Amino acid sequence: MTTPAFGGEVSEFYQRFRRGYPPEAADELAAAFTLTRDDVVLDLGCGTGQLTRVLAARAGAVLGMDPEPAMLEQARRATPLPNVTWLLGADTDVGALLPVFGNGRLAAVTVAQALHWMDHERLFSAVRPLLRPGGGIAVVTNGEPLWLQDTAWSAALRDVLSAYLGTPLHRTCGTAEASQERYAAALVAAGYAVDLRVVDYATTLTVEEMVGGVFSAMSPEQLPAPDARPAFTDRVRTAVAPHGPLREAVRVRILTGTR
Numbered sequence: 001m002t003t004p005a006f007g008g009e010v011s012e013f014y015q016r017f018r019r020g021y022p023p024e025a026a027d028e029l030a031a032a033f034t035l036t037r038d039d040v041v042l043d044l045g046c047g048t049g050q051l052t053r054v055l056a057a058r059a060g061a062v063l064g065m066d067p068e069p070a071m072l073e074q075a076r077r078a079t080p081l082p083n084v085t086w087l088l089g090a091d092t093d094v095g096a097l098l099p100v101f102g103n104g105r106l107a108a109v110t111v112a113q114a115l116h117w118m119d120h121e122r123l124f125s126a127v128r129p130l131l132r133p134g135g136g137i138a139v140v141t142n143g144e145p146l147w148l149q150d151t152a153w154s155a156a157l158r159d160v161l162s163a164y165l166g167t168p169l170h171r172t173c174g175t176a177e178a179s180q181e182r183y184a185a186a187l188v189a190a191g192y193a194v195d196l197r198v199v200d201y202a203t204t205l206t207v208e209e210m211v212g213g214v215f216s217a218m219s220p221e222q223l224p225a226p227d228a229r230p231a232f233t234d235r236v237r238t239a240v241a242p243h244g245p246l247r248e249a250v251r252v253r254i255l256t257g258t259r
């Protein structure tokens, strides 16, 4: 698997500007896996802890696991939570948790906006022995990338970014229907009972939040130099100005595989 670059400053932008999850998303996960205060949940590919934090209110303990030290460092520095532990590790390290969580002692594994970096078929099989009956794995996506949405401001942002990066933009980050269908089929093949839950919410962005969100999705090499960022922000501001306010309709998709 390719290791993405979420290091350095990108991790700071991620922590400050990347969308969090509404509490309703954690409610849906709790309902899907009947989570209680006796349960432990693993949030794999936790990044700076966007989903980990809302899960912490619904489980006894949550492990946030990620292979990028800078992301974990940001997660640790943000609101400390007594029932969250941060672990350095990738999808390929899940088997190492077996001696601790064998015999079905884990209630759920969540993978939010991160499965496209992993070997999902291998992961779905590796996770099964860790899960208690009624527990499961959830593949979560958190709306469309800012520059790929079906709005006039998103199209204007897309034009600015395509010109800046010198390439047309077509990334889907695993949110596309085809990826979801592939993941659902792989869950069924691995023996899980599959369901889909959605949570819709609306938000309004400032230009600074939009630019911060864009920077959180760049690799460190793609980030504009610090002294070029005000001009970059102005370019975005000018492009989206005719299309304000910058309203965003976000759909959180929670694909669950129950054991």
Ligand SMILES: C[S@@+](CC[C@H](N)C(=O)[O-])C[C@H]1O[C@@H](n2cnc3c(N)ncnc32)[C@H](O)[C@@H]1O
Binding pocket: 001, 003, 004, 006, 018, 044, 045, 046, 047, 048, 049, 050, 051, 065, 066, 067, 068, 071, 089, 090, 091, 092, 111, 112, 113, 114, 117, 118, 142
């Ligand atoms: C887009 S972020 C998602 C963060 C957070 N879960 C969210 O929903 O906002 C993707 C995360 O996946 C992590 N990641 C990349 N490859 C991984 C792998 N092989 N195993 C586990 N996590 C991985 C990255 O370090 C990054 O923090």
